[in-house]
Amino acid sequence: MRVLVLGEERSRIKLIDEETVRHVAWLARLEVLDDEVEGFVEQFNRILDYFRKLDEAETEDVEPTFHVLNLVNVFREDEPFPPISPQEALKNAPKSERGFFKAPKMV
Amino acid sequence: MSEKVVIGLEVHCQLTSLKTKLFCSCPSNYRGREPNTLVCPTCLGLPGSLPVLNQKALEYGLMVALALNCKIPKRTMFFRKNYFYPDMAKNFQISMFDRAGGAPLGYDGYVTLAVGGTQKLVRIRRVHLEEDPGRLVYPGTIDTAPYTLVDYNRHGVALVEVVTEPDFESPKEARAFLQKLRSILEHLGVFDGGLEGAMRCDANISIAGGARVEVKNIGSFKDVERALTFEIMRQKQLLAKKVAVVRETRHWDGERRITVSLRTKEEEYDYRYFPEPDLVPVEITEEMLDQIKARLPELPDARQKRFVSQYGLPGYDAMVLTSDKALADFFEKAVAAYGKPKVVSNWLMSDVLRCLNEYNLEIWESKLTPEHLVEMLKLIDEGVISGKIAKNILWDMVSSGKSPKQIVEERGLTRIADEEYLRKLVDEVFKENPKAVEDALSDEKAIHFLVGQLMKKTRGRADPQLANKIIREKLASK
Ligand SMILES: [Zn+2]
Numbered sequence: 395m396r397v398l399v400l401g402e403e404r405s406r407i408k409l410i411d412e413e414t415v416r417h418v419a420w421l422a423r424l425e426v427l428d429d430e431v432e433g434f435v436e437q438f439n440r441i442l443d444y445f446r447k448l449d450e451a452e453t454e455d456v457e458p459t460f461h462v463l464n465l466v467n468v469f470r471e472d473e474p475f476p477p478i479s480p481q482e483a484l485k486n487a488p489k490s491e492r493g494f495f496k497a498p499k500m501v
Numbered sequence: 502m503s504e505k506v507v508i509g510l511e512v513h514c515q516l517t518s519l520k521t522k523l524f525c526s527c528p529s530n531y532r533g534r535e536p537n538t539l540v541c542p543t544c545l546g547l548p549g550s551l552p553v554l555n556q557k558a559l560e561y562g563l564m565v566a567l568a569l570n571c572k573i574p575k576r577t578m579f580f581r582k583n584y585f586y587p588d589m590a591k592n593f594q595i596s597m598f599d600r601a602g603g604a605p606l607g608y609d610g611y612v613t614l615a616v617g618g619t620q621k622l623v624r625i626r627r628v629h630l631e632e633d634p635g636r637l638v639y640p641g642t643i644d645t646a647p648y649t650l651v652d653y654n655r656h657g658v659a660l661v662e663v664v665t666e667p668d669f670e671s672p673k674e675a676r677a678f679l680q681k682l683r684s685i686l687e688h689l690g691v692f693d694g695g696l697e698g699a700m701r702c703d704a705n706i707s708i709a710g711g712a713r714v715e716v717k718n719i720g721s722f723k724d725v726e727r728a729l730t731f732e733i734m735r736q737k738q739l740l741a742k743k744v745a746v747v748r749e750t751r752h753w754d755g756e757r758r759i760t761v762s763l764r765t766k767e768e769e770y771d772y773r774y775f776p777e778p779d780l781v782p783v784e785i786t787e788e789m790l791d792q793i794k795a796r797l798p799e800l801p802d803a804r805q806k807r808f809v810s811q812y813g814l815p816g817y818d819a820m821v822l823t824s825d826k827a828l829a830d831f832f833e834k835a836v837a838a839y840g841k842p843k844v845v846s847n848w849l850m851s852d853v854l855r856c857l858n859e860y861n862l863e864i865w866e867s868k869l870t871p872e873h874l875v876e877m878l879k880l881i882d883e884g885v886i887s888g889k890i891a892k893n894i895l896w897d898m899v900s901s902g903k904s905p906k907q908i909v910e911e912r913g914l915t916r917i918a919d920e921e922y923l924r925k926l927v928d929e930v931f932k933e934n935p936k937a938v939e940d941a942l943s944d945e946k947a948i949h950f951l952v953g954q955l956m957k958k959t960r961g962r963a964d965p966q967l968a969n970k971i972i973r974e975k976l977a978s979k
Contacts, residue, residue, distance in 0.1 A: 417771075421771055461782055466781055493535055493652075494652055497637075497648065497649040497650070498649065499648050
């Protein structure tokens with residue numbers, strides 16, 4: 395994936411191209427039809443334009459925020475709690491077999 | 502054969518001493534359990550569930566980082582590592598990341614390794630915590646299975662990941678490192694390396710002139726040497742044929758003992774890490790670290806030094822014994838009961854290890870106990886059995902777990918010190934070897950031969966001093 399590089403010149407270049415849209419769709423396992431791609435290219439770039447606007451803000455002396463909660467160190471004890479039953483665990487599974495979740499062939 | 506080989510390891514170790522998983526309260530002892538019986542909404546990734554960090558897992562992770570001489574960050578947090586594969590119910594793995602405000606639990610550490618008589622420093626790049634994925638089962642074989650079965654019991658079990666710099670120059674060094682890492686983790690009491698799949702590793706290998714190849718799925722430290730040796734041979738053969746080694750990921754097939762190309766798309770490494778919003782950051786205070794440091798037990802390096810100073814062992818013995826916690830514990834128990842550390846060490850280092858090697862067992866897997874070894878040593882001291890017989894019955898002690906006394910009785914192996922009986926046997930030996938008897942009058946070697954013949958007749962049970970005495974007397978009276 396491309397990295398957003400900021401700067402005068404860069405800011406005028408469209409960062410997202412057709413290839414990137416298809417790649418992101420593949421990563422998210424989403425099907426994007428050929429006639430939809432152009433629309434997403436437009437929208438993705440508009441989102442990035444918005445981030446460029448945010449970049450104009452002066453943040454020199456501001457601590458970066460990586461988490462919205464003002465909490466740290468929330469822990470639990472290493473004490474077991476009864477798990478749910480396998481019947482319950484498999485209840486939402488579209489397919490199961492002998493107590494296993496059944497998934498498509500992967501390789 | 503002279504091309505320089507460079508190997509780096511990424512090792513995943515389960516924190517098997519924990520009672521629960523990393524982010525939920527499901528029991529973590531999944532071995533031998535029916536599928537999907539140790540799961541809850543959190544480790545199944547059901548909507549609305551929330552992960553909460555197991556405090557003990559954090560402590561254990563920090564213990565590992567400290568034991569590997571790492572620097573510890575003041576603050577860290579967890580990240581989502583996104584990928585689509587059914588071994589992760591959530592479609593992401595909660596892990597740690599060293600950018601975007603994250604930090605591993607430990608970084609820039611080192612481990613010393615004894616290599617060919619010198620100490621080598623292996624640099625540790627990072628240590629972090631993450632979740633173990635679930636177990637995939639393929640009906641039939643991995644290639645022909647029509648679908649995949651998934652068991653999430655293992656999903657969410659706490660793993661500590663240890664990543665080294667590419668500091669190994671041979672498969673042997675890599676194996677020695679894994680052995681040392683295991684010993685360190687076992688001394689810390691956070692890990693039992695004897696459990697199947699508790700330690701797994703991936704390796705990066707490159708040979709001068711070729712690209713870096715990653716080998717995944719190495720299941721044990723016994724396998725690491727095989728997998729790396731195979732991969733180096735494969736790369737060397739390509740280079741010899743002037744075929745380029747391509748940068749790729751390969752899978753170690755432990756059954757066929759080869760590495761196979763995974764042909765994965767480059768894109769798979771696009772994990773799109775981002776901070777896990779459901780977990781809050783972790784602040785590692787000085788106080789927390791001091792408490793953990795104060796509780797750190799004696800580690801293999803310190804124990805090795807103590808074995809030299811306390812028991813007067815040679816450095817090499819101390820190194821071998823402490824490279825395996827179970828072996829070091831065995832040694833100390835035996836010495837506590839018997840004394841004579843050098844005698845105990847000699848037996849362990851030579852005959853016991855040889856025997857375990859032959860049976861492909863580790864000391865804790867074998868039926869040999871310190872009590873039985875001590876009993877055997879006492880039987881030698883008391884003259885009941887010879888050292889040679891002891892070496893012989895040791896095999897039985899290791900495989901059957903019988904006490905040496907029992908084995909000696911059952912097999913009638915006690916030393917023959919009956920002078921009259923031995924004299925009769927010596928007469929037989931003399932009659933059977935007239936030439937040797939004649940030579941023996943002038944040649945010391947022939948006397949040894951005659952003693953050997955007597956030993957053969959008694960299956961090593963004749964008291965050697967008495968046998969010598971009788972033979973020399975009889976020769977003198979000739
Ligand atoms: Zn759970």
